[in-house]
Amino acid sequence: KQEVTQIPAALSVPEGENLVLNCSFTDSAIYNLQWFRQDPGKGLTSLLLIQSSQREQTSGRLNASLDKSSGRSTLYIAASQPGDSATYLCAVLRRQLTFGSGTQLTVLP
Amino acid sequence: GAGVSQSPRYKVAKRGQDVALRCDPISGHVSLFWYQQALGQGPEFLTYFQNEAQLDKSGLPSDRFFAERPEGSVSTLKIQRTQQEDSAVYLCASSLRDTGIPGELFFGEGSRLTVL
Numbered sequence: 001k002q003e004v005t006q007i008p009a010a011l012s013v014p015e016g017e018n019l020v021l022n023c024s025f026t027d028s029a030i031y032n033l034q035w036f037r038q039d040p041g042k043g044l045t046s047l048l049l050i051q052s053s054q055r056e057q058t059s060g061r062l063n064a065s066l067d068k069s070s071g072r073s074t075l076y077i078a079a080s081q082p083g084d085s086a087t088y089l090c091a092v093l094r095r096q097l098t099f100g101s102g103t104q105l106t107v108l109p
Numbered sequence: 110g111a112g113v114s115q116s117p118r119y120k121v122a123k124r125g126q127d128v129a130l131r132c133d134p135i136s137g138h139v140s141l142f143w144y145q146q147a148l149g150q151g152p153e154f155l156t157y158f159q160n161e162a163q164l165d166k167s168g169l170p171s172d173r174f175f176a177e178r179p180e181g182s183v184s185t186l187k188i189q190r191t192q193q194e195d196s197a198v199y200l201c202a203s204s205l206r207d208t209g210i211p212g213e214l215f216f217g218e219g220s221r222l223t224v225l
Contacts, residue, residue, distance in 0.1 A: 004151070034213065043113075043200060043218040044152070089151055095165060096142065097214060099151030
């Protein structure tokens with residue numbers, strides 16, 4: 001059974017810092033990996049999707065990498081802002097999306 | 110519509126009541142998923158439809174849970190004889206792809222169920 005782990009569970013940083021969120025998965029036979037953002041009481045907003053054949057994707061200040069063979073992905077956030085405060089979830093797709101428990105990020109002004 | 114729409118947003122039920130949660134996917138999206146998210150956890154897969162066909166219901170926690178999508182668009186998740194452990198946010202997601210690989214999923218804001 002696929003298991004997805006996210007480290008750290010929570011992270012608090014001052015505004016302007018660059019930061020890295022980590023995601024690992026146990027079964028490398030995936031179709032893609034997706035990073036989501038979830039604000040309190042809200043649904044999930046898709047940030048980046050990396051196909052299994054790709055190594056990374058970039059969108060604005062966000063960059064996600066995928067190392068399928070080692071079962072790892074990282075989400076890099078440059079120049080963090082208070083508006084980035086949210087829970088970040090990674091999920092891998094095989095038959096369905098399997099999610100990690102998320103990293104709760106707080107960016108302090 | 111512009112996005113995935115779920116209703117009701119909030120539902121309080123007494124233990125033993127039946128509830129029905131509705132999902133309107135993005136127009137034209139073939140794949141539809143239901144997830145259950147407990148407080149502080151990531152979403153857990155419940156069931157998956159491709160058009161009106163329920164292709165995977167392996168995540169449904171008990172036979173009290175039932176989902177349908179009779180015309181291949183709107184879906185309803187029904188929970189019979191609700192229990193306190195059913196309290197969670199129920200998320201619906203849809204995807205455009207009509208192959209075996211759903212592709213990028215778009216989520217609704219969820220229905221928060223509280224069972225007293």
